[in-house]
Amino acid sequence: MFNRTRIALACALASLSLSQAYASEQSDAKGFVEDSSLNVLLRNAYFNRDYKNHTNDAKVWGQGFIGTFESGFTQGTVGFGVDAYGLLGIKLDSGRGRNYGAFFDTDSDGHPVDDTSEAGGVVKMRISNTVLRYGNQFPSLPVLAYDDSRLLPQSFTGTLVTSKEIEGLELNAGRFTADSPMGDSSRDPNRLKSIDVIGGTYAVNDALSVAAYHSDVEDTFKKYYGNVNFTQVLSDDQALNFDFNIYRTDYDDNSTAALDFGGDGNNDSNTLWSLAAKYSVGAHAFIIAHQRSSGDAGYAYDYGDGGSTIYVANSYYSDFNLKDEQSWQVSYELDFAEYGIAGLSYKTAYVRGSNIDAGGEQDGTEREFFNQVKYVVQDGSLKDLSLKLRNSIYRADRDVGPNLNEIRAFVEYPLEIF
Template sequence: MTIRPLSALALAVSAAVSLPAFASEQSESKGFVEDASANLLLRNAYFNRDYKDRTNDAKTWGQGFIGTFESGFTQGTIGFGVDAYGLLGVKLDSGRGRNYSAFFDTESDGHPVDDLSEAGAAVKLRFSNTVIKYGNQFPSLPVLAYDDSRLLPQAFTGTLVTSKEIEGLELNAGRFTGDSPMGDPARDPNRLKSIDVLGGRYTVSDDLSLSLYHSDVEDQFKKYYANVNYNLPFSERQALNFDFNIYRTKYDDGSTAAVAMGGDGQGDRNTIWSLAAKYSIGAHAFILAHQRNTGDAGYAYDFGDGGSTIYVANSYYSDFNLKDERSWQASYELDFAEYGVPGLSYKVAYVRGSNIDAGGESDGTERELFNQFKYVVQEGAAKDLSFKLRNSIYRADNNVGPDLNEIRAFIEYPLSIL
């Protein structure tokens, strides 16, 4: 017997509500308008990808306006509400031959559009601590995660159920049938048939959490994900954290995702896992991580499951997710608050991948040096104004990919309207 994700979650929720639970969020509802919020995020973004030995570099600059409205829930046993968003992206600089399509769609003559806009809404119901939402939304799960790393965010259309009936336990189930990617105002240009998701996250204690999820993208793949995150505090200023992530993917026959990742499209399988150890002492953090990819193909994502569906340690410009790849990371993080500059942080990471099956006579390799500064204004009229500058220097050998240097710069200012 096959159990649909929504049916499986309904069974889990039914069992959960019979157990001792914490306070009901719905019983504390103040009302549709009283609990409502409206926000506008101003995002100025610049993207420059220099392909070194090639001429088709990508250089784009844009101004984004991301407006969101979240109503409260009406009072009563079952609460009703509405969420909505509006997106507008305005091109400030780009051109034919150097446009970056994740910022702006391209006209038939090769020129980027001058602007793009999109709007969406979702209705939601809440019973106790369980919310059912249907419509256009931004899911953020390990097996279905929207991408918000460029000018405007990716969105999905479908149903998502989120249940928190037991303290520390969050259950999720959903079915989505539309994908609106970044840089494209069309509702579903990639013609997503469907993706079903099911899973949950359990916070065992302040120092231990567990996650388990499953997804099924029709005609592409079925995917399982698990995570264990454990924190070992030594003192108020010192701690050691372990983060383990693993995906197991079974590609469907004829899957374009499998072929794109080096498989033959005939029942390919893949396993990718990473283990990161992070030692924090005061303002400093030191990270070592290992990531390994095995199977008939590499790890594929953003084939209907979102551009951020890669919860592994070694994901920067490159995700180090190619066929048979093994990669190591060494990185360092610094919080300048202890040195009199609260809100300023820095990260540097070096990742090297090897043993890549790229179809050549010898194994391929790739490596990346990543640097990022971020500053958030802490007080005053410009409070929460943020600046982020990141740079990746990427090099690869033996048919793995083109060498490049990349710069991304973001200035963001959130405004609370309601």
Template sequence: MQPSPRSALALAVSAILSLPALASEQSESQGFIEDADATLLLRNAYFNRDFKDGAADARTWGQAFIGTFESGFTQGTIGLGVDAFGLLGVKLDSGRGRNYSAFFDTDSEGRPVDDLSQAGAAVKLRVSNTVIKYGNQFPSMPVLAYDDSRLLPQSFTGTLLTSKEIEGLELNAGRFTGDSPMGDPARDPNRLKSIDVLGGNYTVSDDLSVALYHSDIEDMYKRYYGNFNYNIPFSDLQALNFDFNIYRTKYDDSSPAALAFGGDGQDDRNTIWSLAAKYSFGAHALILAHQRNTGDAGFAYDFGDGGSSIYLANSYYSDFNLKDERSWQASYELDFGTYGVPGLSYKFAYVRGSNISVVGDDNATEREIFNQFKYVVQEGAAKDLSFKLRNSIYRADNDVGPDLNEVRAFIEYPLNVL
């Protein structure tokens, strides 16, 4: 008989806490206030999605204030602490019919709200190098990852244990029962029942790392994830990196996630993997990647596991994760620091997906051209002020998705409060 997720979590916690401690972070604690950190991130974000098939465009502009506080831990064998955050998003421009809901929720008349706010906190306990945290938090794992790609970040409510008792090894185990999306201040509007996560990553050496995770979203799907990342340095200025990611998913019967991605709701399964090879030379990098999706349905995510829980090579505007899809990527990266502009970078990518199974077509296609510039001020009074401008040009067969051009612009400035 297989153990339940709760018993497996309890066994994992017990095993982790029984490991011999190495250098203990808790023994070096300076105190609740002494090790505390508080920041205020000012984020100005603009979003424009221009549909080419006659659908109403989405255009939204907003200003965010993202405050975070992380206390230190009290001294002693067991340390106690608190993490907290406060979020405020203010609408600068939008309107009924062109609002983007991931920025601002709408009122009863369909108009975007003028502002939205949220606050949350979590208590934490540390023994040696193991931390248990309960409350509102921002988990970031391949099978449960909060989304912070719009105006305000997504958050989750639950318990997460993170252990680093063995050098190079990080283990995670948790259970979450609430999901607060980016554009909605409600604590759990999507009514997440529960998601259990278990796994970890191990840095074997400076050039090799591996990861393995499992998650179970109640009434949605069970998922496994694996990663293998290997770097081959040729010199100080040249290296070849291989990054392999794979997800295997077993959808629950009648799962809305399976039905939304081409399944029939009965014993649907899915496997998706990507392999990327990146050759870096000086200020330049060339990337080739292949991604393949097989099974009874496409690869669904953000059904309780967060909008960033897709650690795959070909994920841009499109994720190229539809039923039976095969996609190729060719991309180029440039670091302008070598040419006298430190902090400025550029990325170009072209991705084409084919063999997509949709109603009436077993070989539908989609393609995307992606461009992004980013600049981070390196010194002076405006140090860490960043600018990011990204553009996606997306085209697809009619049964796959609407053609569109998308622009996202971000200006961010972090302020150290404490």
């Protein structure tokens, strides 16, 4: 585990060479009020998960309001500011008792609440291109990534320093001590002890970028992450992209996360990696990917490190991250802009996982057929209004998981107040 002293040292090292900075954001600060903004995102979300055994189905519909205020920084060598957010989710329908906890929590009687709300804020300080934030935040890092895939987003409470002193290089270091999950207005219902994070990304050039991160969730696990992304432009309308992601997880002894993913609680570890190749030509893109999980347990996440902490290729409804699992993906993407419908896109994917150690007599398998269509209004009074519909058809062996069909529908409209 690394402590606050090490985090402070890392941040100091990140900003040592100010003479190499490509530009100073703080020197261009216009002021606390002059650079401030207030936005509200209206999100209408429908979720339907139909388990084929006809039990425990989930069906819920809600209206969300996500308000965010960001101040500018005061002028001077050191700039100060504040950010704040307010969340409100209103239940429109819970499918006659088929509530889904990631949308709405339940009351003391076990009934879904009619609404949920949360508010939070951040104080921030900036020197040159280095920003320190403390408070309630939405971190989006490969080893600590908040989940925003339902009605209202997940949030974390803690400190995060982000430094961009050298062109192409971003460094992050932080410590968080509370986790507020989706659908729950409590500040820390899961009683997160702490998670420390450190790492960064570097754009070597226009074609190549790399990343490396580390995290430590106290009494749960330590994670290491690496990424290499390379794009080869073949012509004006053709390109080939390779994306490699890898996680190494060392579980603490008797970690619940390890036990939930097939470990025995004794020095368990996991390595999860994926390699995706994407060929783009005009409006079309074709992807193939291979993903592999190995070790004493599967890959666990959302145990204090956020519900989106799985930056790998084969993550859809299923993440294909079980013990010893190997999976292949073939997928296709289409951008309708070249056919006169700007803002409309479509994606379909098929993923099959095998060799799963699920505790049965034979290795298990799972498979998913995924489809998504999205449209964003490009102009007019409804500019930026987006509509997204996604569907997953999932089938698996009995030891692996229940068969299901899932539909998610989102309508979002951003409002810029000032």
